[in-house]
Amino acid sequence: MPGGTEVDDVLDQLGGYGRYQVWVYVALGLVNMRGAWHVFVSMFTGWTPAHHCTPPANHTLNQSLPLETDDYGTTTWSKCKMYAEPGTNSTPNGHDTVSCQHGWTYVWDSEGETSIVGDWDLVCDDKYLAELSVTMYMVGATCGTLFLTPLSDLWGRKTVMLACLWLQAVVGACLTLCRSVAPYIVLQFFIGICNMTIALCAYVLIVETFDKSTREWPALSLQFFWAGGIMLLSLLAYLLPDWRHLELVVSLPQLLTVTYYWYGCCPSPLTWLLIKGKTERAKKVILTILRVNRLPPIPDLDKTLSFFSRESTEDGNKGDPRVQATKAADDKADERPVSDGVTAPKDDQSSVSYTVLDLFKTRRICRYTLCMCYLYLVNSLAYFGISFFTPLLNGDKYLNTFISGVVEVPAYIVCIICNRKIGRRWPILGFLLICAAGNIAVIFIPDVSDSGKDLSSLKTGLVMVGKFGITGSYAALYLYGTEIFPTSIRNHAVGVCSFFENIGSIAAPQIVLAAKSIQQLPTTIFGVMTVVGALLVLLLPETHKRPLPQTMEEAEHGGTVAPRKRSKAANKYYVNSAMDSSQPE
Numbered sequence: 001m002p003g004g005t006e007v008d009d010v011l012d013q014l015g016g017y018g019r020y021q022v023w024v025y026v027a028l029g030l031v032n033m034r035g036a037w038h039v040f041v042s043m044f045t046g047w048t049p050a051h052h053c054t055p056p057a058n059h060t061l062n063q064s065l066p067l068e069t070d071d072y073g074t075t076t077w078s079k080c081k082m083y084a085e086p087g088t089n090s091t092p093n094g095h096d097t098v099s100c101q102h103g104w105t106y107v108w109d110s111e112g113e114t115s116i117v118g119d120w121d122l123v124c125d126d127k128y129l130a131e132l133s134v135t136m137y138m139v140g141a142t143c144g145t146l147f148l149t150p151l152s153d154l155w156g157r158k159t160v161m162l163a164c165l166w167l168q169a170v171v172g173a174c175l176t177l178c179r180s181v182a183p184y185i186v187l188q189f190f191i192g193i194c195n196m197t198i199a200l201c202a203y204v205l206i207v208e209t210f211d212k213s214t215r216e217w218p219a220l221s222l223q224f225f226w227a228g229g230i231m232l233l234s235l236l237a238y239l240l241p242d243w244r245h246l247e248l249v250v251s252l253p254q255l256l257t258v259t260y261y262w263y264g265c266c267p268s269p270l271t272w273l274l275i276k277g278k279t280e281r282a283k284k285v286i287l288t289i290l291r292v293n294r295l296p297p298i299p300d301l302d303k304t305l306s307f308f309s310r311e312s313t314e315d316g317n318k319g320d321p322r323v324q325a326t327k328a329a330d331d332k333a334d335e336r337p338v339s340d341g342v343t344a345p346k347d348d349q350s351s352v353s354y355t356v357l358d359l360f361k362t363r364r365i366c367r368y369t370l371c372m373c374y375l376y377l378v379n380s381l382a383y384f385g386i387s388f389f390t391p392l393l394n395g396d397k398y399l400n401t402f403i404s405g406v407v408e409v410p411a412y413i414v415c416i417i418c419n420r421k422i423g424r425r426w427p428i429l430g431f432l433l434i435c436a437a438g439n440i441a442v443i444f445i446p447d448v449s450d451s452g453k454d455l456s457s458l459k460t461g462l463v464m465v466g467k468f469g470i471t472g473s474y475a476a477l478y479l480y481g482t483e484i485f486p487t488s489i490r491n492h493a494v495g496v497c498s499f500f501e502n503i504g505s506i507a508a509p510q511i512v513l514a515a516k517s518i519q520q521l522p523t524t525i526f527g528v529m530t531v532v533g534a535l536l537v538l539l540l541p542e543t544h545k546r547p548l549p550q551t552m553e554e555a556e557h558g559g560t561v562a563p564r565k566r567s568k569a570a571n572k573y574y575v576n577s578a579m580d581s582s583q584p585e
Helices: 004-011 019-040 116-120 128-148 151-155 157-175 181-209 216-221 223-239 243-261 270-275 279-292 301-306 312-316 321-333 356-360 363-392 397-406 408-421 425-443 456-483 487-515 521-537 552-556 568-581
Strands: 050-053 067-069 075-077 081-083 097-099 104-107 335-337 343-345
Touching: 004 270, 019 157, 019 181, 019 223, 019 243, 019 279, 019 363, 050 075, 116 128, 116 181, 128 157, 128 181, 128 487, 151 157, 151 181, 157 181, 157 243, 181 216, 181 270, 216 223, 216 408, 223 243, 223 397, 223 408, 270 279, 279 301, 356 363, 356 487, 363 397, 363 425, 363 456, 363 487, 363 521, 363 552, 397 408, 397 456, 408 425, 408 456, 425 456, 425 521, 456 487, 456 521, 487 521
Parallel strands: none
Antiparallel strands: 050 104, 067 075, 081 097, 335 343
Protein backbone atom coordinates (compact mmCIF):
# COMPACT_ATOMS: atom_id res chain seq x y z
CA MET A 1 0.00 0.00 0.00
CA PRO A 2 1.44 3.44 -0.88
CA GLY A 3 2.58 5.54 2.01
CA GLY A 4 2.64 9.17 3.02
CA THR A 5 5.68 10.01 0.89
CA GLU A 6 3.93 9.06 -2.37
CA VAL A 7 0.82 10.99 -1.37
CA ASP A 8 2.87 14.10 -0.58
CA ASP A 9 4.48 13.81 -4.02
CA VAL A 10 1.01 14.25 -5.53
CA LEU A 11 0.03 17.07 -3.14
CA ASP A 12 3.25 18.94 -3.98
CA GLN A 13 1.96 19.46 -7.52
CA LEU A 14 -1.35 21.03 -6.49
CA GLY A 15 -0.39 24.58 -5.62
CA GLY A 16 0.45 24.77 -1.90
CA TYR A 17 -1.52 27.82 -0.67
CA GLY A 18 -3.72 27.92 -3.76
CA ARG A 19 -7.25 29.24 -3.95
CA TYR A 20 -8.67 25.75 -3.48
CA GLN A 21 -6.66 25.07 -0.33
CA VAL A 22 -7.54 28.48 1.12
CA TRP A 23 -11.24 27.83 0.48
CA VAL A 24 -11.11 24.45 2.23
CA TYR A 25 -9.18 26.05 5.12
CA VAL A 26 -11.84 28.73 5.61
CA ALA A 27 -14.69 26.21 5.27
CA LEU A 28 -13.19 23.93 7.90
CA GLY A 29 -12.24 26.91 10.06
CA LEU A 30 -15.91 27.87 10.23
CA VAL A 31 -16.69 24.31 11.32
CA ASN A 32 -14.11 24.65 14.08
CA MET A 33 -15.54 28.03 15.10
CA ARG A 34 -19.06 26.68 15.67
CA GLY A 35 -17.50 23.96 17.86
CA ALA A 36 -16.73 26.62 20.48
CA TRP A 37 -20.40 27.58 20.50
CA HIS A 38 -21.54 24.15 21.65
CA VAL A 39 -18.81 23.89 24.29
CA PHE A 40 -19.49 27.25 25.94
CA VAL A 41 -23.14 28.02 25.16
CA SER A 42 -24.07 26.42 28.49
CA MET A 43 -22.50 29.44 30.24
CA PHE A 44 -25.54 31.40 29.04
CA THR A 45 -28.26 28.78 28.64
CA GLY A 46 -27.43 27.51 32.15
CA TRP A 47 -26.95 30.94 33.72
CA THR A 48 -28.09 31.19 37.35
CA PRO A 49 -29.70 34.59 37.99
CA ALA A 50 -30.12 36.29 41.36
CA HIS A 51 -33.08 34.70 43.13
CA HIS A 52 -34.87 34.26 46.43
CA CYS A 53 -37.78 32.29 47.82
CA THR A 54 -41.18 33.50 46.76
CA PRO A 55 -43.12 34.60 49.88
CA PRO A 56 -46.62 33.30 50.60
CA ALA A 57 -49.56 35.33 49.40
CA ASN A 58 -50.31 38.43 51.48
CA HIS A 59 -46.86 38.32 53.12
CA THR A 60 -43.91 40.60 52.53
CA LEU A 61 -40.31 39.51 51.98
CA ASN A 62 -39.38 40.88 55.40
CA GLN A 63 -42.05 38.76 57.04
CA SER A 64 -41.19 35.58 55.14
CA LEU A 65 -37.47 35.38 54.42
CA PRO A 66 -34.32 35.61 56.55
CA LEU A 67 -31.34 37.62 55.40
CA GLU A 68 -27.98 36.12 54.39
CA THR A 69 -24.58 37.51 53.39
CA ASP A 70 -22.81 36.20 50.28
CA ASP A 71 -19.06 35.89 49.61
CA TYR A 72 -18.95 39.45 48.30
CA GLY A 73 -20.27 40.84 51.60
CA THR A 74 -23.66 41.67 50.12
CA THR A 75 -26.74 41.08 52.25
CA THR A 76 -29.67 39.60 50.35
CA TRP A 77 -32.85 37.67 50.95
CA SER A 78 -32.29 33.97 51.47
CA LYS A 79 -32.11 31.96 48.24
CA CYS A 80 -33.17 28.64 49.71
CA LYS A 81 -34.79 29.22 53.12
CA MET A 82 -37.94 30.86 54.42
CA TYR A 83 -39.56 31.13 57.82
CA ALA A 84 -41.66 28.16 58.79
CA GLU A 85 -44.32 30.49 60.17
CA PRO A 86 -44.25 33.84 58.38
CA GLY A 87 -45.42 36.71 60.58
CA THR A 88 -48.20 39.12 59.86
CA ASN A 89 -45.99 42.16 60.41
CA SER A 90 -42.34 43.08 60.09
CA THR A 91 -41.37 40.72 62.88
CA PRO A 92 -41.79 36.98 62.17
CA ASN A 93 -43.52 34.85 64.76
CA GLY A 94 -40.91 32.13 64.61
CA HIS A 95 -37.31 31.77 63.53
CA ASP A 96 -37.42 28.16 62.36
CA THR A 97 -36.70 27.93 58.63
CA VAL A 98 -37.70 25.49 55.93
CA SER A 99 -36.89 25.16 52.24
CA CYS A 100 -38.75 27.37 49.81
CA GLN A 101 -42.41 26.31 49.77
CA HIS A 102 -43.78 28.54 47.01
CA GLY A 103 -41.05 28.43 44.38
CA TRP A 104 -38.53 31.13 43.56
CA THR A 105 -38.49 34.65 42.24
CA TYR A 106 -35.71 35.41 39.73
CA VAL A 107 -34.05 38.73 39.05
CA TRP A 108 -32.70 38.80 35.49
CA ASP A 109 -30.04 41.13 34.14
CA SER A 110 -32.10 42.12 31.10
CA GLU A 111 -35.67 41.95 29.89
CA GLY A 112 -36.61 38.71 28.17
CA GLU A 113 -33.64 36.78 29.55
CA THR A 114 -34.22 33.12 30.37
CA SER A 115 -32.18 30.02 31.16
CA ILE A 116 -32.77 26.38 32.00
CA VAL A 117 -32.15 27.31 35.64
CA GLY A 118 -35.11 29.69 35.74
CA ASP A 119 -37.36 27.50 33.60
CA TRP A 120 -36.89 24.37 35.67
CA ASP A 121 -35.91 25.84 39.07
CA LEU A 122 -32.40 24.34 39.09
CA VAL A 123 -31.40 26.07 42.32
CA CYS A 124 -30.76 25.10 45.93
CA ASP A 125 -30.95 21.31 46.22
CA ASP A 126 -31.17 20.95 42.42
CA LYS A 127 -28.45 23.42 41.47
CA TYR A 128 -26.03 20.61 40.56
CA LEU A 129 -28.24 19.62 37.62
CA ALA A 130 -27.18 22.60 35.48
CA GLU A 131 -23.51 21.66 35.84
CA LEU A 132 -24.41 17.99 35.41
CA SER A 133 -25.62 18.80 31.91
CA VAL A 134 -22.18 20.26 31.12
CA THR A 135 -20.49 17.23 32.66
CA MET A 136 -22.66 14.97 30.52
CA TYR A 137 -21.53 16.93 27.46
CA MET A 138 -17.90 16.25 28.41
CA VAL A 139 -18.65 12.54 28.90
CA GLY A 140 -20.17 12.50 25.42
CA ALA A 141 -17.05 14.17 24.00
CA THR A 142 -14.95 11.42 25.54
CA CYS A 143 -17.15 8.73 24.00
CA GLY A 144 -16.96 10.47 20.62
CA THR A 145 -13.18 10.30 20.72
CA LEU A 146 -13.25 6.59 21.54
CA PHE A 147 -16.05 5.30 19.34
CA LEU A 148 -16.97 7.70 16.51
CA THR A 149 -13.65 9.21 15.47
CA PRO A 150 -12.14 5.86 14.36
CA LEU A 151 -15.02 5.53 11.87
CA SER A 152 -13.46 8.36 9.85
CA ASP A 153 -10.68 6.01 8.78
CA LEU A 154 -13.27 3.56 7.49
CA TRP A 155 -15.92 5.81 5.94
CA GLY A 156 -13.91 8.95 5.32
CA ARG A 157 -13.37 12.14 7.32
CA LYS A 158 -15.83 14.21 5.31
CA THR A 159 -18.64 11.66 5.58
CA VAL A 160 -18.32 11.27 9.35
CA MET A 161 -17.90 15.01 9.92
CA LEU A 162 -20.98 15.95 7.90
CA ALA A 163 -23.11 13.21 9.45
CA CYS A 164 -22.19 14.46 12.94
CA LEU A 165 -22.83 18.10 11.95
CA TRP A 166 -26.33 17.33 10.73
CA LEU A 167 -27.12 15.06 13.67
CA GLN A 168 -25.89 17.70 16.11
CA ALA A 169 -28.06 20.35 14.45
CA VAL A 170 -31.14 18.16 14.90
CA VAL A 171 -30.27 17.31 18.51
CA GLY A 172 -29.62 20.99 19.26
CA ALA A 173 -33.06 21.89 17.91
CA CYS A 174 -34.57 19.13 20.06
CA LEU A 175 -32.98 20.71 23.14
CA THR A 176 -35.29 23.69 22.73
CA LEU A 177 -38.32 21.38 22.87
CA CYS A 178 -37.39 19.92 26.26
CA ARG A 179 -39.83 20.66 29.08
CA SER A 180 -37.76 19.12 31.90
CA VAL A 181 -34.11 18.76 32.76
CA ALA A 182 -33.82 14.97 32.37
CA PRO A 183 -34.14 14.77 28.56
CA TYR A 184 -32.03 17.93 28.28
CA ILE A 185 -29.14 16.23 30.08
CA VAL A 186 -29.45 13.12 27.90
CA LEU A 187 -29.39 15.18 24.69
CA GLN A 188 -26.32 17.06 25.92
CA PHE A 189 -24.48 13.73 25.82
CA PHE A 190 -25.19 13.43 22.08
CA ILE A 191 -24.20 17.06 21.49
CA GLY A 192 -20.82 16.24 23.05
CA ILE A 193 -20.28 12.95 21.23
CA CYS A 194 -20.82 14.73 17.91
CA ASN A 195 -18.82 17.87 18.70
CA MET A 196 -15.52 16.18 19.51
CA THR A 197 -15.81 13.93 16.45
CA ILE A 198 -16.43 16.96 14.22
CA ALA A 199 -13.43 18.81 15.66
CA LEU A 200 -11.02 15.91 15.16
CA CYS A 201 -12.24 15.20 11.63
CA ALA A 202 -11.90 18.88 10.68
CA TYR A 203 -8.35 18.95 12.00
CA VAL A 204 -7.36 15.85 10.05
CA LEU A 205 -8.98 17.26 6.90
CA ILE A 206 -6.85 20.39 7.23
CA VAL A 207 -3.67 18.35 7.62
CA GLU A 208 -4.54 16.15 4.63
CA THR A 209 -5.44 19.07 2.35
CA PHE A 210 -2.00 20.70 2.44
CA ASP A 211 1.34 19.20 1.45
CA LYS A 212 4.13 18.62 3.97
CA SER A 213 5.82 21.97 3.33
CA THR A 214 2.69 24.09 3.89
CA ARG A 215 0.49 22.23 6.39
CA GLU A 216 2.07 23.46 9.64
CA TRP A 217 0.61 26.98 9.68
CA PRO A 218 -2.95 26.00 8.65
CA ALA A 219 -3.02 23.27 11.31
CA LEU A 220 -1.80 25.61 14.06
CA SER A 221 -3.77 28.69 13.03
CA LEU A 222 -7.04 26.73 12.98
CA GLN A 223 -7.33 27.63 16.68
CA PHE A 224 -7.89 31.28 15.78
CA PHE A 225 -11.34 30.30 14.53
CA TRP A 226 -11.99 28.70 17.93
CA ALA A 227 -11.14 31.95 19.69
CA GLY A 228 -13.34 33.84 17.22
CA GLY A 229 -16.16 31.44 18.03
CA ILE A 230 -15.97 32.34 21.72
CA MET A 231 -16.11 36.06 20.92
CA LEU A 232 -19.02 35.66 18.50
CA LEU A 233 -20.91 33.50 21.01
CA SER A 234 -20.83 36.29 23.60
CA LEU A 235 -22.35 38.65 21.03
CA LEU A 236 -25.06 36.16 20.08
CA ALA A 237 -25.91 35.56 23.74
CA TYR A 238 -26.21 39.31 24.30
CA LEU A 239 -28.55 39.72 21.32
CA LEU A 240 -30.60 36.58 22.12
CA PRO A 241 -31.29 36.52 25.87
CA ASP A 242 -33.86 33.71 25.54
CA TRP A 243 -31.91 30.45 25.87
CA ARG A 244 -34.11 28.56 23.41
CA HIS A 245 -33.52 31.13 20.69
CA LEU A 246 -29.79 31.09 21.37
CA GLU A 247 -29.66 27.30 21.18
CA LEU A 248 -31.43 27.35 17.82
CA VAL A 249 -29.03 29.95 16.42
CA VAL A 250 -25.91 27.98 17.38
CA SER A 251 -27.38 24.69 16.08
CA LEU A 252 -29.41 25.25 12.91
CA PRO A 253 -26.67 27.01 10.84
CA GLN A 254 -24.88 23.66 10.73
CA LEU A 255 -27.50 22.48 8.25
CA LEU A 256 -25.92 24.90 5.78
CA THR A 257 -23.03 22.44 5.54
CA VAL A 258 -25.17 20.47 3.10
CA THR A 259 -23.29 22.66 0.60
CA TYR A 260 -20.11 20.90 1.72
CA TYR A 261 -21.60 17.73 0.33
CA TRP A 262 -21.50 19.26 -3.12
CA TYR A 263 -18.36 18.14 -4.85
CA GLY A 264 -16.72 21.48 -5.44
CA CYS A 265 -17.36 22.94 -1.97
CA CYS A 266 -15.50 20.48 0.21
CA PRO A 267 -14.59 17.21 -1.53
CA SER A 268 -13.24 14.18 0.26
CA PRO A 269 -9.56 14.63 1.20
CA LEU A 270 -7.22 13.56 -1.56
CA THR A 271 -4.92 11.85 0.93
CA TRP A 272 -7.65 9.49 2.17
CA LEU A 273 -8.83 8.71 -1.37
CA LEU A 274 -5.34 7.82 -2.55
CA ILE A 275 -4.47 5.71 0.48
CA LYS A 276 -7.78 3.84 0.09
CA GLY A 277 -7.09 3.29 -3.62
CA LYS A 278 -10.18 5.25 -4.77
CA THR A 279 -8.35 6.57 -7.82
CA GLU A 280 -11.40 7.57 -9.92
CA ARG A 281 -12.70 9.88 -7.20
CA ALA A 282 -9.16 11.08 -6.52
CA LYS A 283 -8.74 12.01 -10.18
CA LYS A 284 -11.88 14.16 -10.10
CA VAL A 285 -10.62 15.94 -7.00
CA ILE A 286 -7.21 16.55 -8.58
CA LEU A 287 -8.79 17.98 -11.74
CA THR A 288 -10.97 20.25 -9.60
CA ILE A 289 -7.94 21.52 -7.67
CA LEU A 290 -5.98 22.15 -10.87
CA ARG A 291 -8.91 24.05 -12.39
CA VAL A 292 -9.56 26.21 -9.29
CA ASN A 293 -5.85 26.95 -8.78
CA ARG A 294 -5.36 27.55 -12.53
CA LEU A 295 -2.52 25.07 -12.76
CA PRO A 296 -1.37 23.11 -15.82
CA PRO A 297 -2.28 19.42 -16.10
CA ILE A 298 -0.11 16.91 -14.26
CA PRO A 299 1.91 14.81 -16.73
CA ASP A 300 1.07 11.10 -16.74
CA LEU A 301 -1.64 11.57 -14.13
CA ASP A 302 -3.31 8.24 -14.90
CA LYS A 303 0.00 6.43 -14.59
CA THR A 304 0.65 8.10 -11.25
CA LEU A 305 -2.78 7.21 -9.94
CA SER A 306 -2.43 3.60 -11.06
CA PHE A 307 0.27 3.27 -8.42
CA PHE A 308 -2.41 3.81 -5.77
CA SER A 309 -4.92 1.33 -7.19
CA ARG A 310 -5.75 -1.50 -4.83
CA GLU A 311 -5.75 -4.66 -6.89
CA SER A 312 -7.85 -7.59 -5.92
CA THR A 313 -4.78 -9.74 -5.41
CA GLU A 314 -3.60 -7.46 -2.65
CA ASP A 315 -6.91 -7.67 -0.80
CA GLY A 316 -7.19 -11.38 -1.42
CA ASN A 317 -3.69 -12.11 -0.17
CA LYS A 318 -3.81 -10.22 3.10
CA GLY A 319 -3.27 -13.48 4.93
CA ASP A 320 -0.56 -14.74 2.56
CA PRO A 321 2.77 -15.04 4.45
CA ARG A 322 4.65 -13.83 1.37
CA VAL A 323 2.60 -10.62 1.34
CA GLN A 324 3.18 -10.14 5.06
CA ALA A 325 6.91 -10.79 4.63
CA THR A 326 7.10 -8.23 1.84
CA LYS A 327 5.22 -5.67 3.94
CA ALA A 328 7.51 -6.31 6.89
CA ALA A 329 10.55 -5.83 4.70
CA ASP A 330 9.16 -2.58 3.33
CA ASP A 331 8.39 -1.34 6.83
CA LYS A 332 11.91 -2.17 7.96
CA ALA A 333 13.34 -0.15 5.10
CA ASP A 334 11.32 2.93 5.96
CA GLU A 335 12.95 5.90 7.59
CA ARG A 336 11.67 6.81 11.00
CA PRO A 337 9.98 10.19 11.55
CA VAL A 338 11.64 12.83 13.67
CA SER A 339 10.37 16.12 15.03
CA ASP A 340 10.52 19.20 12.83
CA GLY A 341 10.81 17.24 9.61
CA VAL A 342 14.17 15.55 10.34
CA THR A 343 14.48 11.84 9.55
CA ALA A 344 16.73 9.16 10.89
CA PRO A 345 17.32 5.51 9.92
CA LYS A 346 15.68 2.78 11.90
CA ASP A 347 17.78 0.66 14.15
CA ASP A 348 18.05 -2.96 13.15
CA GLN A 349 15.89 -4.23 15.98
CA SER A 350 13.09 -6.73 15.76
CA SER A 351 9.61 -5.37 16.25
CA VAL A 352 8.04 -5.88 19.64
CA SER A 353 4.40 -5.55 20.64
CA TYR A 354 3.75 -3.33 23.63
CA THR A 355 0.80 -2.74 25.92
CA VAL A 356 -0.23 0.12 28.19
CA LEU A 357 1.46 -1.66 31.10
CA ASP A 358 4.85 -1.18 29.42
CA LEU A 359 4.52 2.55 30.05
CA PHE A 360 5.14 1.84 33.74
CA LYS A 361 7.81 -0.86 33.58
CA THR A 362 10.89 1.32 33.10
CA ARG A 363 11.93 4.27 35.20
CA ARG A 364 12.26 6.95 32.54
CA ILE A 365 9.15 6.06 30.54
CA CYS A 366 7.16 5.74 33.75
CA ARG A 367 8.27 9.24 34.76
CA TYR A 368 7.32 10.63 31.35
CA THR A 369 3.92 8.92 31.53
CA LEU A 370 3.03 10.10 35.02
CA CYS A 371 4.15 13.68 34.33
CA MET A 372 2.34 13.91 30.99
CA CYS A 373 -0.86 12.42 32.43
CA TYR A 374 -0.86 15.10 35.12
CA LEU A 375 -0.09 17.85 32.59
CA TYR A 376 -2.94 16.78 30.32
CA LEU A 377 -5.30 16.68 33.29
CA VAL A 378 -4.33 20.06 34.74
CA ASN A 379 -4.35 21.82 31.35
CA SER A 380 -7.82 20.53 30.54
CA LEU A 381 -9.11 21.24 34.04
CA ALA A 382 -7.74 24.78 34.18
CA TYR A 383 -8.69 25.74 30.60
CA PHE A 384 -12.31 24.64 30.82
CA GLY A 385 -12.56 25.62 34.48
CA ILE A 386 -11.42 29.19 33.88
CA SER A 387 -13.64 29.43 30.79
CA PHE A 388 -16.76 28.30 32.67
CA PHE A 389 -15.81 30.44 35.68
CA THR A 390 -15.47 33.63 33.61
CA PRO A 391 -19.20 34.61 33.53
CA LEU A 392 -19.34 34.29 37.34
CA LEU A 393 -16.77 37.07 37.77
CA ASN A 394 -17.94 40.53 38.78
CA GLY A 395 -18.92 42.61 35.81
CA ASP A 396 -20.85 41.97 32.63
CA LYS A 397 -20.89 38.24 31.77
CA TYR A 398 -21.03 38.92 28.03
CA LEU A 399 -18.04 41.25 28.11
CA ASN A 400 -16.05 38.87 30.33
CA THR A 401 -16.66 36.00 27.93
CA PHE A 402 -15.71 38.15 24.94
CA ILE A 403 -12.43 39.13 26.61
CA SER A 404 -11.68 35.49 27.41
CA GLY A 405 -11.86 34.78 23.68
CA VAL A 406 -9.71 37.79 22.81
CA VAL A 407 -6.83 36.72 25.10
CA GLU A 408 -6.61 33.37 23.31
CA VAL A 409 -5.45 35.03 20.08
CA PRO A 410 -2.12 36.38 21.42
CA ALA A 411 -1.67 33.14 23.37
CA TYR A 412 -1.77 31.13 20.14
CA ILE A 413 0.56 33.57 18.39
CA VAL A 414 3.14 33.46 21.19
CA CYS A 415 2.81 29.68 21.37
CA ILE A 416 3.52 29.25 17.65
CA ILE A 417 6.55 31.56 17.77
CA CYS A 418 7.98 29.93 20.90
CA ASN A 419 7.50 26.42 19.52
CA ARG A 420 9.50 27.32 16.42
CA LYS A 421 12.21 29.42 18.09
CA ILE A 422 12.63 28.04 21.62
CA GLY A 423 11.14 24.57 21.83
CA ARG A 424 8.41 22.84 23.80
CA ARG A 425 9.59 22.44 27.39
CA TRP A 426 10.37 25.99 28.50
CA PRO A 427 7.36 27.64 26.82
CA ILE A 428 4.98 25.17 28.52
CA LEU A 429 6.65 25.82 31.87
CA GLY A 430 6.41 29.57 31.34
CA PHE A 431 2.77 29.47 30.28
CA LEU A 432 1.85 27.36 33.32
CA LEU A 433 3.58 29.79 35.68
CA ILE A 434 1.73 32.70 34.06
CA CYS A 435 -1.55 30.87 34.64
CA ALA A 436 -0.60 30.12 38.24
CA ALA A 437 0.44 33.72 38.93
CA GLY A 438 -2.83 35.13 37.61
CA ASN A 439 -5.02 32.72 39.57
CA ILE A 440 -3.09 32.89 42.84
CA ALA A 441 -2.99 36.69 42.76
CA VAL A 442 -6.80 36.78 42.60
CA ILE A 443 -6.99 34.97 45.95
CA PHE A 444 -5.26 37.81 47.81
CA ILE A 445 -7.06 40.74 46.21
CA PRO A 446 -10.25 41.95 47.95
CA ASP A 447 -13.31 43.04 46.04
CA VAL A 448 -13.01 46.55 47.45
CA SER A 449 -9.86 48.39 48.53
CA ASP A 450 -9.46 50.09 51.90
CA SER A 451 -10.32 53.38 50.24
CA GLY A 452 -13.55 51.93 48.89
CA LYS A 453 -12.40 51.50 45.28
CA ASP A 454 -13.95 48.59 43.37
CA LEU A 455 -11.24 46.07 42.43
CA SER A 456 -13.43 43.67 40.47
CA SER A 457 -11.93 44.79 37.14
CA LEU A 458 -8.44 44.02 38.43
CA LYS A 459 -9.50 40.54 39.54
CA THR A 460 -11.13 39.88 36.16
CA GLY A 461 -7.94 41.02 34.42
CA LEU A 462 -5.84 38.61 36.48
CA VAL A 463 -8.13 35.72 35.64
CA MET A 464 -7.69 36.64 31.97
CA VAL A 465 -3.92 36.51 32.48
CA GLY A 466 -4.44 32.99 33.76
CA LYS A 467 -6.57 32.19 30.71
CA PHE A 468 -3.76 33.45 28.45
CA GLY A 469 -1.25 31.20 30.18
CA ILE A 470 -3.31 28.01 30.14
CA THR A 471 -4.32 28.55 26.50
CA GLY A 472 -0.68 28.73 25.41
CA SER A 473 0.28 25.73 27.52
CA TYR A 474 -2.63 23.64 26.26
CA ALA A 475 -1.82 24.43 22.61
CA ALA A 476 1.85 23.46 23.00
CA LEU A 477 1.15 20.33 25.03
CA TYR A 478 -0.40 18.34 22.16
CA LEU A 479 2.77 18.50 20.07
CA TYR A 480 5.01 17.86 23.09
CA GLY A 481 2.97 14.83 24.12
CA THR A 482 3.41 13.12 20.76
CA GLU A 483 7.14 13.80 20.54
CA ILE A 484 8.26 12.68 23.98
CA PHE A 485 7.22 9.02 23.75
CA PRO A 486 8.91 6.39 21.54
CA THR A 487 7.18 5.44 18.31
CA SER A 488 6.74 1.83 19.42
CA ILE A 489 4.33 2.83 22.19
CA ARG A 490 3.28 6.37 21.24
CA ASN A 491 -0.36 5.57 20.49
CA HIS A 492 -0.80 3.84 23.85
CA ALA A 493 0.84 6.76 25.65
CA VAL A 494 -1.23 9.47 23.96
CA GLY A 495 -4.36 7.42 24.61
CA VAL A 496 -3.61 7.21 28.34
CA CYS A 497 -2.86 10.96 28.47
CA SER A 498 -6.10 11.74 26.66
CA PHE A 499 -7.99 9.72 29.25
CA PHE A 500 -6.69 11.99 32.00
CA GLU A 501 -7.39 15.02 29.82
CA ASN A 502 -11.03 13.97 29.66
CA ILE A 503 -11.11 13.53 33.44
CA GLY A 504 -10.05 17.17 33.75
CA SER A 505 -12.73 18.43 31.39
CA ILE A 506 -15.41 16.37 33.16
CA ALA A 507 -14.34 17.67 36.59
CA ALA A 508 -14.17 21.35 35.54
CA PRO A 509 -17.93 22.08 35.71
CA GLN A 510 -18.14 20.60 39.20
CA ILE A 511 -15.36 22.87 40.44
CA VAL A 512 -17.21 25.85 38.98
CA LEU A 513 -20.33 24.67 40.82
CA ALA A 514 -18.33 24.78 44.07
CA ALA A 515 -17.46 28.42 43.31
CA LYS A 516 -21.08 29.34 43.96
CA SER A 517 -20.49 28.33 47.59
CA ILE A 518 -16.75 29.05 47.98
CA GLN A 519 -15.78 31.92 45.71
CA GLN A 520 -11.99 31.47 45.79
CA LEU A 521 -11.96 27.69 45.43
CA PRO A 522 -11.55 27.46 41.61
CA THR A 523 -8.70 29.96 41.35
CA THR A 524 -6.95 28.29 44.29
CA ILE A 525 -7.19 24.86 42.67
CA PHE A 526 -6.11 26.11 39.25
CA GLY A 527 -3.22 28.12 40.69
CA VAL A 528 -1.79 25.35 42.87
CA MET A 529 -2.19 22.61 40.28
CA THR A 530 -0.53 24.63 37.51
CA VAL A 531 2.45 25.37 39.79
CA VAL A 532 2.86 21.64 40.37
CA GLY A 533 2.57 21.09 36.62
CA ALA A 534 5.30 23.63 35.92
CA LEU A 535 7.62 21.83 38.35
CA LEU A 536 6.90 18.49 36.69
CA VAL A 537 7.89 19.92 33.30
CA LEU A 538 11.43 20.22 34.69
CA LEU A 539 11.53 16.41 34.90
CA LEU A 540 10.92 16.07 31.15
CA PRO A 541 13.38 16.39 28.24
CA GLU A 542 13.32 18.87 25.38
CA THR A 543 12.17 17.42 22.03
CA HIS A 544 12.63 20.43 19.74
CA LYS A 545 14.84 19.63 16.71
CA ARG A 546 15.73 16.24 18.14
CA PRO A 547 15.10 12.82 16.61
CA LEU A 548 11.98 11.13 17.88
CA PRO A 549 12.84 8.02 19.93
CA GLN A 550 11.86 4.94 17.98
CA THR A 551 12.09 2.21 20.63
CA MET A 552 11.65 1.92 24.37
CA GLU A 553 15.39 1.38 24.72
CA GLU A 554 16.20 4.65 22.97
CA ALA A 555 13.81 6.56 25.21
CA GLU A 556 15.40 5.00 28.30
CA HIS A 557 18.80 6.25 27.11
CA GLY A 558 17.53 9.79 26.65
CA GLY A 559 16.64 9.47 22.96
CA THR A 560 19.63 7.42 21.90
CA VAL A 561 20.38 3.70 21.72
CA ALA A 562 22.88 2.01 23.98
CA PRO A 563 26.24 1.69 22.10
CA ARG A 564 26.32 -2.08 22.18
CA LYS A 565 22.85 -2.26 20.63
CA ARG A 566 23.18 0.43 17.97
CA SER A 567 23.70 -0.46 14.31
CA LYS A 568 26.48 1.08 12.22
CA ALA A 569 24.01 3.15 10.25
CA ALA A 570 22.46 4.48 13.45
CA ASN A 571 25.89 5.22 14.95
CA LYS A 572 26.77 7.27 11.90
CA TYR A 573 23.46 9.14 12.13
CA TYR A 574 23.78 10.02 15.80
CA VAL A 575 27.38 11.18 15.43
CA ASN A 576 26.33 13.50 12.61
CA SER A 577 23.30 14.67 14.60
CA ALA A 578 25.47 15.50 17.59
CA MET A 579 27.87 17.48 15.40
CA ASP A 580 24.98 19.35 13.76
CA SER A 581 23.33 20.18 17.07
CA SER A 582 26.58 21.66 18.38
CA GLN A 583 26.64 24.24 15.61
CA PRO A 584 24.94 27.58 16.25
CA GLU A 585 21.73 28.16 14.33
